[in-house]
Amino acid sequence: MPVVVVSDSSSRLHPDELARWDIRQVPLHVLIDGEDLRDGCDEIPFDVHARPKVTTAGATPADLADVYRQALADSGGDGVVAVHISAALSSTYSAAVMAAREFGPAVRVVNSRSAAMGVGLIALEAARSARAGDGLDDVEAAARAAVRHTHVFLVVHRLDNLRRSGRIRTTASWLGTALSLKPLLRLDIDGRLVLDQRIRTVTKAHAAMVARVVEVVGERSAEVVVHHVDNHDDADKLGAALTQRLPQLSSLTVADMGPLLSIHVGAGAVGVALRVEAP
Incomplete structure (x- = not known):
């Protein structure tokens, strides 16, 4: 089975792209008046950016571990490369590193050092490598090379x-x-x-x-x-x-x-x- 690529909802990858490249997505969170909405899953008001009491939160280690576990199973044990929003902008990357410890070297976490479709473009490059039949080391290397560009x-x-x-x-x-x-x-x-x-x-x-x-x-x-x-x-x-x-x-x-x-x-x-x- 091919290596499976995981990203998060900050990547702005369209559902068609996620499906085409079999990229798994972990939702980040929008908090409105105490209500926790999952980006990419729940309906979020279009004017959310204009509301004064709104905050965001990264994915939790439990959220990430659940997705990594399923992705690893679907890869037949070949491995997972997870590409996440910049560690300087979100707690998601540190949570991802924590979650990946459960799986040892089978799950590789890449700090995109990017945001929005910067993350998405790196995840897509990793997914192309996986689709070409590359092994876990090479898919990770493709993602890290894309970060630099x-x-x-x-x-x-x-x-x-x-x-x-x-x-x-x-x-x-x-x-x-x-x-x-x-x-x-x-x-x-x-x-x-x-x-x-x-x-x-x-x-x-x-x-x-x-x-x-x-x-x-x-x-x-x-x-x-x-x-x-x-x-x-x-x-x-x-x-x-x-x-x-x-x-x-x-x-x-x-x-x-x-x-x-x-x-x-x-x-x-x-x-x-x-x-x-x-x-």
Whole structure:
């Protein structure tokens, strides 16, 4: 049996992709007024990012162990590679490491150092390796190689959600003029959300994001996903600009960021996740 790939709901993988590549998904949690809703399983209000008393929580070791156990059984003992949201952004990775101890070397946990479809693109690369018949070591290696070639950029309209969620340090020097600042953010090599450029307008920030993606991709092929939170028009414009500037892209899709991530970045946010082909 092929190695089975597991991810979590932060990956934003479409149900059709999960089914096609037999990727198992562990739900993360959205907490609204004490009610625990499972991302990707339960119905979550479309405006959840605008609600003041909303928090998120990672997957628990028990949640993860249940999925790993079934995936390992379905692999016929060949093994599981689990690709999860950046350890710098969620407790899910540390919970996954804890859960995997039950299974020894048969379950390999990979810190994607990414978010949204950055996680999804890495999981898909691992799933392609598994589908090709690669063994556990090679599928894990494919995932870890994809981590090195995956990038995420983000422009938010306001910093309030990021402040409340603790995903940026409130002492960061670049927050000085938060009301007018439209920063271009990125996930760094350790999967932390950091400032890429200080920019004053949304239009210029979007243009800067396109330029950064073009710079990262260069002449190579890449898979690109443009994400948004209730901002399909700007996401479509970004997608069109990237398609024009990078005609060699192997794929470009536009997708919402999902309720879990929208809580942290707020309405109007637009981001780009991409995996560049290895040289």
